[in-house]
Amino acid sequence: MQNINNHANYETSSSGSNPPPSSNKLALIAAILAAIALLGCIALVVWNMSLKNQLSALQKENESLHTKTETLTTQQKKSDSEQAKLKKIALLSYMSHNLEDAVVTNDFVIDKIYFTANNSGEVESITIDLENQPMMALVYEGDGVYSISNQAVSAKASELIKTAKEYYGSDKDVPAWTNDTTVKLTVKNYDLGEYAKGSFKLAAGK
Structure with a gap:
């Protein structure tokens, strides 16, 4: 009788030390979601940096284009002035x-x-x-x-x-x-x- 009780107590003790399978699944899902969120944050940071670099490059191109446009406008005005002068002469x-x-x-x-x-x-x-x-x-x-x-x-x-x-x-x-x-x-x-x-x-x- 005592042996039976001891065996029952052992089984009860053993079953209480192992978490249920559902808890393991939740932890795994949480870890996966955390990893996905981290990867998403990293991707967002990389994309944001890339976007900033593209915007910076675009601004530089626009500034360069504006400078070239001003130069061409000045040259055109000078050319028009010279042509008008030559016409008068x-x-x-x-x-x-x-x-x-x-x-x-x-x-x-x-x-x-x-x-x-x-x-x-x-x-x-x-x-x-x-x-x-x-x-x-x-x-x-x-x-x-x-x-x-x-x-x-x-x-x-x-x-x-x-x-x-x-x-x-x-x-x-x-x-x-x-x-x-x-x-x-x-x-x-x-x-x-x-x-x-x-x-x-x-x-x-x-």
């Missing part, structure tokens, strides 16, 4: 040929005309070399000097400049010939005088 050359031998008064004929453009291509100054009409040739003494009064010479020179300016202004595409544009007159390359600010002044010694 070409128009001035075209007008030079148009005015030569075409602008005449009773006293003078434009033999040569030279336009000087400023940095923006606008007319800054003009030099006109004249040929005498027959009546003026009779009173021409050479070296840009005439035997008629200075007042008469100035009036005839002013008339020639006015006629040339009107002819020039008939083409609306050319750079402006303004009242600030100085005009130097020569006769056979000898100084005659200069027109500036609305009045003509004979060269010194005339």
